[in-house]
Amino acid sequence: xxxxxxxxxxxxxxxxxxxxxxxxxxxxxxxxxxxxxxxxxxxxxxxxxxxxxxxxxxxxxxxxxxxxxxxxxxxxxxxxxxxxxxxxxxxxxxxxxxxxxxxxxxxxxxxxxxxxxxxxxxxxxxxxxxxxxxxxxxxxxxxxxxxxxxxxxxxxxxxxxxxxxxxxxxxxxxxxxxxxxxxxxxxxxxxxxxxxxxxxxxxxxxxxxxxxxxxxxxxxxxxxxxxxxxxxxxxxxxxxxxxxxxxxxxxxxxxxxxxxxxxxxxxxxxxxxxxxxxxxxxxxxxxxxxxxxxxxxxxxxxxxxxxxxxxxxxxxxxxxxxxxxxxxxxxxxxxxxxxxxxxxxxxxxxxxxx
Numbered sequence: 001x002x003x004x005x006x007x008x009x010x011x012x013x014x015x016x017x018x019x020x021x022x023x024x025x026x027x028x029x030x031x032x033x034x035x036x037x038x039x040x041x042x043x044x045x046x047x048x049x050x051x052x053x054x055x056x057x058x059x060x061x062x063x064x065x066x067x068x069x070x071x072x073x074x075x076x077x078x079x080x081x082x083x084x085x086x087x088x089x090x091x092x093x094x095x096x097x098x099x100x101x102x103x104x105x106x107x108x109x110x111x112x113x114x115x116x117x118x119x120x121x122x123x124x125x126x127x128x129x130x131x132x133x134x135x136x137x138x139x140x141x142x143x144x145x146x147x148x149x150x151x152x153x154x155x156x157x158x159x160x161x162x163x164x165x166x167x168x169x170x171x172x173x174x175x176x177x178x179x180x181x182x183x184x185x186x187x188x189x190x191x192x193x194x195x196x197x198x199x200x201x202x203x204x205x206x207x208x209x210x211x212x213x214x215x216x217x218x219x220x221x222x223x224x225x226x227x228x229x230x231x232x233x234x235x236x237x238x239x240x241x242x243x244x245x246x247x248x249x250x251x252x253x254x255x256x257x258x259x260x261x262x263x264x265x266x267x268x269x270x271x272x273x274x275x276x277x278x279x280x281x282x283x284x285x286x287x288x289x290x291x292x293x294x295x296x297x298x299x300x301x302x303x304x305x306x307x308x309x310x311x312x313x314x315x316x317x318x319x320x321x322x323x324x325x326x327x328x329x330x331x332x333x334x335x336x337x338x339x340x341x342x343x344x345x346x347x348x349x350x351x352x353x354x
Contacts, residue, residue: 001268001278001343003035005211005233010038012207013055014199017046017173017192018215019244023067023252025051026060027259028213028235033060035267041139041207043198045191045219049142049172050124053157053165056140057132066127067256072247074123077116114179121170130165134158139205143191143198144171147180152194154201192219199232200224213259216241235263238273257341264343271322271346274330275338278345279322286322289350293328329353 005011013032015025025048032039044052054063133140140157157165164184171188180187191198196219202210208229214236226232239258242251261276271277281289291300294307308324311317315327326346332353344352 001270003267004269005035005037005267007036007038009209010040011209011211011233012041012043012202013039013052014197014202014210014212015042015044015048015052015055016197016213016215016217017044017048017190017219018196018217018241019047019175020070020247020251021215021217021241021244021255022047022051023070023255024215024237024241024259024262025213026054026063026067027256027261028263029055029060029259030064030256031260031263031267032211035264037211037267039211040137041141041202041205043141043143043201044172045143045196045198046173046175048198048213048215049169049191050128052140052142053128053133053169056136056138056158057129058136058138059132062127064256067252068249070247070249070252072245073119075117075120075245075247077118115175115177117174117178120173124170125166128166128169130162133165141198141201141205142168142172143195143201144168144174145189145191145193146171146186147189148186152191154195154198154204156205192217194220195222197221199226203227203230211235213263217244233266235259235266237262261341270343271326272330273327275333275340275349276343277326277349278343281322281325281346283320283322286320286325286346290321290325290328293325 029051039055042052042055044050051063054060136158142155142157143153144155145152155168157168160168167183171183172191174183174188175190176193196217197212197214199210199212200222203226209231210233212232212234214234216237237258241255241258264270265276268278271279290308291303294303294311298307311328312324315324315331317324317327329346329349333349336353338352
């Protein structure tokens with residue numbers, strides 16, 4: 001494997017919001033650290049701002065432990081009987097019967113003014129070291145919306161006075177369903193309502209080499225023209241990361257693993273859509289292997305003119321013979337339940353399938 005990013009460059013990192021899916025960003029961070037990627041700025045929205053604070057403090061192991069131990073009770077004050085229903089409601093996993101039972105509980109929450117996030121307030125103040133952020137060599141930016149001032153904000157947190165760093169991290173993550181309470185004397189709501197992936201604040205502050213870690217969700221992105229001299233590298237997933245309120249050690253562990261391997265795919269130019277494959281074959285070698293795998297015994301002409309195009313259409317492959325071979329191998333690897341989250345060379349995957 002060869003590193004695709006320049007390790008002599010110092011990058012800025014943008015972290016998208018996404019609730020419980022934020023564990024994905026910690027896995028990606030670990031892969032960046034292992035690859036020796038340097039950074040001097042982090043921007044985040046919502047959970048991305050909280051993860052960005054951990055990156056600013058350079059406490060990867062602590063962040064990993066926090067996510068491995070996280071539960072919904074760290075975020076919302078909710079009784080055990082309502083926790084499962086609440087997760088299902090947010091993830092869309094409720095049928096009509098469940099919804100009929102849950103509706104009165106949700107109405108009670110609305111009448112009370114929203115979800116009680118006292119645990120989140122206490123938890124943030126426990127894990128965030130404001131002095132470490134002020135003394136960090138990493139600039140930390142967060143996006144939020146001030147309801148009191150009726151405007152969106154892009155804030156550099158490092159220089160804020162005592163207590164305000166935690167308040168602004170909470171402000172960035174303050175979902176509209178949360179019970180409205182003042183932070184630093186004002187009301188705020190989740191930055192994802194205006195900019196779920198905070199690239200703009202990094203560009204405006206002069207950063208030109210940016211790594212974006214994306215989380216699939218429903219937030220809005222600020223529209224602006226990316227300058228031609230900005231080089232953007234994106235780490236994203238094709239996997240299901242669970243619901244935004246699915247705060248559980250099991251889901252977090254899985255999402256961190258996915259983030260780690262998705263980042264390695266980008267860092268080292270790994271091939272594959274479902275698996276993580278280091279390419280060693282030429283297209284000619286891949287073609288020869290396809291001849292053995294796909295309906296052996298057919299004439300070469302029939303294989304090239306009918307069989308391989310049919311397979312490419314079925315698998316949705318528009319690339320060369322190597323791409324087709326990889327799609328065939330991944331399909332057969334999945335059918336055989338081969339482990340996904342590990343590194344294969346194409347030869348190893350071929351051997352495992354055979």
